[in-house]
Structure formats: C-alpha cells, structure tokens
Amino acid sequence: MPARSTPVLDLDPATIRRARSLARKVGRPVVRMAKQHTTVSVERATLRMAGLGGADPDGTPWANRLLDTVRGDVGLEHGVCLPVWDALLRGEAGDLAELAGKASVGSVRFRLPEGRDATRAAAAADKAVGVGLRRIDARRRERERLVKRWGDPEQTPWVYLIVATGDIYEDMPQAQQAARAGADVIAVIRSTGQSLLDFVPEGPTREGYAGTYATQENFRLMRAALDESSKELGRYVRLTNYASGLCMPEIATLAGLERLDMMLNDSMYGILFRDINPVRTFVDQRFSRQVHARAGIIINTGEDNYLTTADAVDAAHTVTVSQLLNECFAKEAGLADWQLGLxxxxEIDPDVPDSFRLELAHALLARQLFPKAPLKWMPPTRHMSGDVFRGYLLDGFFNLAGMLTGQGILLVGMMTEAVVTPWLSDRDLALQNVRYVRNAAGGLAEDFHPAPDGLIARRARRVLAESIDLLERILDHAEPDFGAGLLAAIADGTFGLMRRPADGGRGLDGVVRLAPGYVNPARDLLDGAP
Known part of the structure; x- marks a missing residue:
C-alpha cells in the first residue's frame, strides 16, 4: 500500500513504547495458553492442508467425519495426524478421502502408533501437509505477479465495498460492477450464523441469510471473477472474506489456497459478539493468523464492533487496547505491519459537541500508534437513524476524516444503513460520495496539523493514557486457570460491555490440551516460517 503523509500528534515516544510493552505482557500468557492446546478446527485445517476436501451425501465435510472418528477412537491430545497417517501406512485406505469414507461407516479403527510406526506416520504427515503449504506459497507468488502486472489502486485509502446477496452467481456480476464503479476491495460478507457452524459448507451456494456462505468453491468463483475485472480495469481488485467463528483455522486455510487477499480476523470478536469460548478463539486465531502470514493475506480486525454496544467516547481506550493486543498477537503469529488492517x-454520537474533532483525535491516535499498518476505517452505523440525507452527510464527514488522517482501507458507508439492505442505487451514491471526497481532499493530510495543545491532541493523549491504565489493570487481574489477565477482563465485560467467562461459550468441547508427543506438522512448519 502506498505510503501516506499524515499529521503528527505530539505524543511522547516513551509513552507509546510503554503501551506496547504492556500489551506484550498482557498477551504473553494468552499465547502460552494457545500453544498448549489444539482444537477440532485446527486439526481439521491440517487435514484440509494435506488435501482432504469434499463432503458426504448429507453435506457433512469429510474433514469432520474423519476427525470425529479419530477423536472417538484415540482422542486428540496427540493430534489427528499420527493416527490418520498410521492408518494410511497400514493400508487401511489409499488416500485421505477413502479413509474418511471408511471411517464414516465404521469400517476402520484408529490407533495411536508408537516407536518406528509413529516416526513413519509423522514423516508421512509432514510430507502431505508440506504439499499444501507449498500450494499456499504458490498462490501468494501468483498474487505478487498479478499485482506487479496490473498494479495497485493509484490512491489511498483503498475503497472497500460489501457485496453479498446469498447467491454467489449473483454476487459475481455485482462485485465486478462495483469494481468498475471504483471499489478496490470486495468483501463477501458471510451468511448470518455461519460463524456458529462447526463445519465449513461445501460447493457453490445460492441461498444465504444477509450474506453468502464462505466455501472453498465460492472463494474460487469470486476470485476468478475479480481476476477478470482486474485485467479489464488495469488494477488488482482484492477479495475479502471472514476467518472468524468456530471454523476460523479452516477458512483461513481455504483462503490461502484460493488466493484471497484480506480476511476479517479479530482476536476477540467471536468471543464478545458470538459467545464463542475464549480459549477456543485464542487457539484458533493463532493458527489462522499464522496461515494468513504465510499466505500474504491482510487481516482486518473488529474493534469497530465494540462501539456498537459501548459509547464511542467513554470506551475509546478499549479500542486502542484491542488494537495494541491485536498487533501483539498478529506479530507473534508472524504477520508483518503491512498485513495489519487494524x-x-x-461512531461518536453526532449530537456530542465537537464530535468530528473527537473522531479526528481517535483516528489520528491510531494512525500514529501504527504508522506502517493499513488501518481499516469503518463508517457510522449506530447513529444512522433512517434519515438518508443526514446519513449521507455523516458518511461524507466519515470519508473526510479518513482522508485527513491517512487511513489505509475505507469501508463504504451506506446512507440507508438501519433502513434496508442497500439497493444497487444506494451503493452507487455511496461510491460517488467516496470518489468526490477522495478526489477533492485526498492530499489534505499534508496541510492538516492539529495544534499541539488543541482539543484533538489533548484528547489523543488522554485516550492513550487511559489505555495504559487499562492494560495495567488487566495485568493485575490474573485469571486462575491460565494466569491470563485478559481472560479475566473479558469475563468482566471490559470490551464491548460483553461478559464472556473462560469456561463458557460455544465450542469449548472442541478444545483439547496437548499431551507429550503431540504431532501437527502444520503447526511446526508455520512456527518455523520466516
């Protein structure tokens, strides 16, 4: 993403370093916990990386069928790989798909191999998973070649537009038309509730609910459609989907295999807003982010959601803390600064005095804390009342704030937010709004220099100070099972006013503590990635 010249706030570098140091201390026990556990989705993602795809006649993925049988026979404390590749080496089946089919009807039983058998099984698994990782590497190189051939958008922020009808075959022409109208990034939002499914649907889908199902075939179809648009327009059009929920690692793997470019991947969104177990989420997000790092995918985090349930002024520091934690977890997983769409x-109530100045303060604070990250700037939703004229004006101010503060990715706001699912004409008007502001004020950041002791600078310093105070309190708030103050803070409703205890939520039964001798070549190879 091209560099942006941005205004500089008078923030103390030592204070910024302290905030980052505290975030790392808060994150450390969570990372340690993630390394000590696996989940059913991590293990299924490993099977998918090794080439297992498809589903049985009832639509249950073979990865689920095979994993469930292995778990029933020998558990998952040692991982799925040893028993699966041991069975293949013993001649139980010719490949993973055949083995999954036999497992689903009870015609094969799994064991935990020992000695030389375990060594041979681990080596075979390593070879198979390595093939999948090399496919992901090849798709990354393919993206790099296409970006070099067609080029990036000439201006920033990149214009990010949601297209999702539920029917992938309707989504494709709409996405192509959106790209012609100026969209740089197409996001296919998922069908409502998919994050709570503990399996990834198969094949192309033609029906969804407020979105389109995330499947490998849908990924492939949309990526091919946008490649056509990229060639037509002479700029690479990026594709986004959602690696969140109970199948986060699997969807991340499929995204890498199908050359998606951005993925929604927040460390706490599923915990707070989908009531997914915190331990499950942190284990899954570490693996998924390692895959994203390897695939060259930009992650988008979900701090904007906090401000739909908490006040955007009072809770501004929780957004900053979450950004710092997301950065900490992302870098530990191998992501680079250019991949952090924080x-x-x-979302400040427009009736609050100086609301626009406060928005600028918050946006500038994020920009200065993360100068190399392509920050993702989200439009107003909470205070969109149904007055489309007021909404269009608010979106214009939102667009202007994005230009003034050098944001990297701008999600197009719709004036009909809270009224209807946007019509195509709404989308066209919204894109006109973005184009006008970007063309008229795209370079205004060069001339915008807030007064060192003005309201904007004072507000930014206050939010940063409150963020440090919260991080210190989290460190003092140790959770008994894992020693992670962050888990205790989440349980107390610190973020988004949602209380989510570490021993509750969906998916906890899919978390397994590792035993000595656990084998997962995907984790090993990703841990060793450059």
Whole structure:
C-alpha cells in the first residue's frame, strides 16, 4: 500500500513504547495458553492442508467425519495426524478421502502408533501437509505477479465495498460492477450464523441469510471473477472474506489456497459478539493468523464492533487496547505491519459537541500508534437513524476524516444503513460520495496539523493514557486457570460491555490440551516460517 503523509500528534515516544510493552505482557500468557492446546478446527485445517476436501451425501465435510472418528477412537491430545497417517501406512485406505469414507461407516479403527510406526506416520504427515503449504506459497507468488502486472489502486485509502446477496452467481456480476464503479476491495460478507457452524459448507451456494456462505468453491468463483475485472480495469481488485467463528483455522486455510487477499480476523470478536469460548478463539486465531502470514493475506480486525454496544467516547481506550493486543498477537503469529488492517470506526454520537474533532483525535491516535499498518476505517452505523440525507452527510464527514488522517482501507458507508439492505442505487451514491471526497481532499493530510495543545491532541493523549491504565489493570487481574489477565477482563465485560467467562461459550468441547508427543506438522512448519 502506498505510503501516506499524515499529521503528527505530539505524543511522547516513551509513552507509546510503554503501551506496547504492556500489551506484550498482557498477551504473553494468552499465547502460552494457545500453544498448549489444539482444537477440532485446527486439526481439521491440517487435514484440509494435506488435501482432504469434499463432503458426504448429507453435506457433512469429510474433514469432520474423519476427525470425529479419530477423536472417538484415540482422542486428540496427540493430534489427528499420527493416527490418520498410521492408518494410511497400514493400508487401511489409499488416500485421505477413502479413509474418511471408511471411517464414516465404521469400517476402520484408529490407533495411536508408537516407536518406528509413529516416526513413519509423522514423516508421512509432514510430507502431505508440506504439499499444501507449498500450494499456499504458490498462490501468494501468483498474487505478487498479478499485482506487479496490473498494479495497485493509484490512491489511498483503498475503497472497500460489501457485496453479498446469498447467491454467489449473483454476487459475481455485482462485485465486478462495483469494481468498475471504483471499489478496490470486495468483501463477501458471510451468511448470518455461519460463524456458529462447526463445519465449513461445501460447493457453490445460492441461498444465504444477509450474506453468502464462505466455501472453498465460492472463494474460487469470486476470485476468478475479480481476476477478470482486474485485467479489464488495469488494477488488482482484492477479495475479502471472514476467518472468524468456530471454523476460523479452516477458512483461513481455504483462503490461502484460493488466493484471497484480506480476511476479517479479530482476536476477540467471536468471543464478545458470538459467545464463542475464549480459549477456543485464542487457539484458533493463532493458527489462522499464522496461515494468513504465510499466505500474504491482510487481516482486518473488529474493534469497530465494540462501539456498537459501548459509547464511542467513554470506551475509546478499549479500542486502542484491542488494537495494541491485536498487533501483539498478529506479530507473534508472524504477520508483518503491512498485513495489519487494524479496525476503528466513526461512531461518536453526532449530537456530542465537537464530535468530528473527537473522531479526528481517535483516528489520528491510531494512525500514529501504527504508522506502517493499513488501518481499516469503518463508517457510522449506530447513529444512522433512517434519515438518508443526514446519513449521507455523516458518511461524507466519515470519508473526510479518513482522508485527513491517512487511513489505509475505507469501508463504504451506506446512507440507508438501519433502513434496508442497500439497493444497487444506494451503493452507487455511496461510491460517488467516496470518489468526490477522495478526489477533492485526498492530499489534505499534508496541510492538516492539529495544534499541539488543541482539543484533538489533548484528547489523543488522554485516550492513550487511559489505555495504559487499562492494560495495567488487566495485568493485575490474573485469571486462575491460565494466569491470563485478559481472560479475566473479558469475563468482566471490559470490551464491548460483553461478559464472556473462560469456561463458557460455544465450542469449548472442541478444545483439547496437548499431551507429550503431540504431532501437527502444520503447526511446526508455520512456527518455523520466516
């Protein structure tokens, strides 16, 4: 993403370093916990990486069928790989798909191999998973070649537009038309509730609910459609989907295999807003982010969601803390600065005095804390009342704030937010709004220099100070099972006013503590990635 010249706030570098140091201390026990556990989705993602795809006649993925049988026979404390590749080496089946089919009807039983048998099984698994990782590497190189051939958008922020009808065959022409109208990034939002499914649907889908199902075939179809548009327009059009929920590692793997470019992947969104177990989420997000790092995918985080349930002024520091934690977890997983689409949003009540100046303060704070990250700037939703004229004006101010503060990715706001699912004409008007502001004020950041002791600078310093105070309190708030103050803070409702205890939520039964001798070549190879 091209560099942006941005205004500089008078923030103390030592204070910024302290905030980052505290975030790392808060994150350390969570990372340690993630390394000590696996989940059913991590293990299924490993099978998918090794080439297992498809589903049985009832639509249950073979990865689920095979994993469930292995778990029933020998558990998952040692991982799925040893028993699966041991069975293949013993001649139980010719490949993973055949083995899954036999497992689903009870015609094969699994064991935990020992000695030389275990060594041979681990080596065979390593070879198979390595093939999948090399496919992901090849798709990354393919993206790099296409970006070099067609080029990136000439201006920033990149214009990010949601297209999702439920029917992938309707989504494709709409996405192509959106790209012609100026969209740089197409996001296919998922069908409502998919994050709570503990399996990934198969094949192309033609029906969804407020979105389109995330499947490998849908990924492939949309990527091919946008490649056609990229060639037509002479700029690479990026594709986004959602690696969140109970199948986060699997969807991340499929995204890498099908050359998606961005993925929604927040460390706490599923915990707070989908009531997914915190331990499950942190284990899954570490693996998924390692895959994203390997695949060259930009992650988008979900701090904007906090401000739909908490006040955007009072809770501004929780957004900053979450950004710092997301950065910490992302870098530990191998993501680079250019892959950190850290989220924040234009959600202050417009009736608050100086609301626009406060929005600028929050946006500038994020920009200065993360100068190399392509920050994702989210439009107003909470205070969109149904007055489309007021909404269009708010979106214009949102667009202007994005230009003034050098945001990297701008999600197009719709004036009909809270009224209807946007019509195509709404989308066209919204894109006109973005184009006008970007063309008229795209370079205004060069001339915008807030007064060192003005309201904007004072507000930014206050939010940063409150963020440090919260991080210190989290460190003092140790959780008994894992020693992670962050888990205790989540349980107390610190983020988004949602209380989510570590021993509750969906998916906890899919978390397994590792035993000595656990084998997962995907984790090993990703841990050793450059």
């Amino acid at each position: 989220g924040h949003a234009f």
